[in-house]
Amino acid sequence: MTAKTMLPAAHHRFVGEVKRTNTLPGGAYRGYGVAQANFAIETAVTAAAARLDLDPVLVRLRNAPARLAHCLRVGSAEFGWPRRAERRGETRVGHGVATAVKATVTGEESEFSTAWVELDGDRATLFTGTCDSGTGSSTVLAQVVAEELGLPVESVRVLEGDTATTPADVGSAAQRSVLLGAGAARDAARAARRAPGERVTFRAGRAPASFCACFVTVAVDVELGVVAVEECLVVTDCGRVLNPLGAAGQVQGGVVQGIGLALIDRCPSTGVTTIQEHGVPLATDVPSVRALFVGDPAPGAPYGGLGLGELPIVPVPAAIAGAVADATGVVPTTMPMRPEVLWSALAGTRGC
Numbered sequence: 001m002t003a004k005t006m007l008p009a010a011h012h013r014f015v016g017e018v019k020r021t022n023t024l025p026g027g028a029y030r031g032y033g034v035a036q037a038n039f040a041i042e043t044a045v046t047a048a049a050a051r052l053d054l055d056p057v058l059v060r061l062r063n064a065p066a067r068l069a070h071c072l073r074v075g076s077a078e079f080g081w082p083r084r085a086e087r088r089g090e091t092r093v094g095h096g097v098a099t100a101v102k103a104t105v106t107g108e109e110s111e112f113s114t115a116w117v118e119l120d121g122d123r124a125t126l127f128t129g130t131c132d133s134g135t136g137s138s139t140v141l142a143q144v145v146a147e148e149l150g151l152p153v154e155s156v157r158v159l160e161g162d163t164a165t166t167p168a169d170v171g172s173a174a175q176r177s178v179l180l181g182a183g184a185a186r187d188a189a190r191a192a193r194r195a196p197g198e199r200v201t202f203r204a205g206r207a208p209a210s211f212c213a214c215f216v217t218v219a220v221d222v223e224l225g226v227v228a229v230e231e232c233l234v235v236t237d238c239g240r241v242l243n244p245l246g247a248a249g250q251v252q253g254g255v256v257q258g259i260g261l262a263l264i265d266r267c268p269s270t271g272v273t274t275i276q277e278h279g280v281p282l283a284t285d286v287p288s289v290r291a292l293f294v295g296d297p298a299p300g301a302p303y304g305g306l307g308l309g310e311l312p313i314v315p316v317p318a319a320i321a322g323a324v325a326d327a328t329g330v331v332p333t334t335m336p337m338r339p340e341v342l343w344s345a346l347a348g349t350r351g352c
Contacts, residue, residue: 030257031310032173034102035317039335042098042318047331056097056322057081060213067237067295068099071213074294075235079215085326092220093230094327098318103209104179104307113180114167114201117145117192123155126188129169130181131161135309136246137177141185143242144302148189167199175307178242179204183302208298210238210306214255214315218323225343227263227324229287234312237295240304244293251291251312256281258316262335 049056057076061069075081075097083095115128126145132138142156149156159166170176183202191198217231234251241247264279297304317335325331330345 030254031102031313034100034310035258035261035314036335038098038100038314039317039321042100042315043321043331043333046096046098046318046322046325050325050331055082060097060099064099065211068101068211068213070294071211071235071237072097072099074292075213075215075233078235078290078292079233081215083217088219090221090223092222092327093217094220094323094325095215095217096319096322096324096326097213097215098315098322099211099213100311100314101209101211102175102307102311102314104175104204111170111176111180112201112203113169113176113184114199115181115184115188116167116197116199117149117185117188119149119192119196122151123157124149124151124189124192125157125159126185127159127166128181128185129160129167130177130184131169131172132177133172135172135177135250136243137172137181139246140178140242140305141181144182144185145189147303148186149192175210175309175311177309178305178307179208179301182242182305186302202302208239208301208306210236210308210311211295212236212311212315214319216316216319216323218320218327220324220327220342222328222346225339225341225346227320227337227342229259229263229285229320231287232316232319233290233292234315235292235294236308236311238293238308238311239295239298239301239306241293242303242305247293247308248291250308252289254310254312254314255289255316256286258313259285259320260336261313262317262320263337265336266338 045059046056049059057072061072064072085094113130115126118125124145126141128141130137138158142153142158145156146153180202184200187200187202191200213235215233216229219228219230232255260281264281266278298306321332328346
């Protein structure tokens, strides 16, 4: 086989028109497609385990790295795996498991965060380019500065995302905030002791990963094709957890969005849609979510903590699909598993 010669790409010119709309057909979402890819992989593993009459947890343990295997073992014990599927009239109850891994950064030289700290008596101000997008990163960064300077966290003010006053940052994506943002904040706080206001840039040259295992129980109304998630447990190894309450909130929020991806979210390929047509999980769609954290502090990470923001959403759709398969014998291969989709998939098993 001969290698093809790589020709230069042709030049292109694009003309765009900017419009303001509340019916955007698509855009960035937590995890940027990782949950969708993981759905395909993990669902295939579950289907293979069923075909070979093997426990889906044991199949994963045979191939899992040590940190992920630990998540699976702890989760199995806490969840009481394996559980038997059961019937409640026309409702079938099943249990599923899926795993996920998410790198914190890409490892490129361009991965960086810059910060500086100014002192004013017994108070400190952190100037950072790391922006809190609802993840609670500002609280963690304030904790880091407070720890380094021996101050109460209430005495630390965080200024972020202002191009007139704060430094550059790659962006609050790929769960970078704890590794890069906190690294810069830590080094800036240390520098403030000798030269307040000195700029410090923190770089990460590798891509440390966080792992998790998700266990769910679902109830499937086979007459209507409706799936209800009744229980969810997520066991995560993201190194040392710097803010336990915030970390648990990240897991719970990720599970809610994962349920949306699995059962509700729909974006038609043609035309536009409103939030009513697209759908979002309601409180009645979400069970109590248990979040457990395991693992040791990660070497080279600030205080041993790794990223968590995107990981929790990743295994949820596949775990739900596995539970639906356990309950009905039908392995869903598409999402969202809306009632009309699942009802059609189940029709053959009912002789319709």
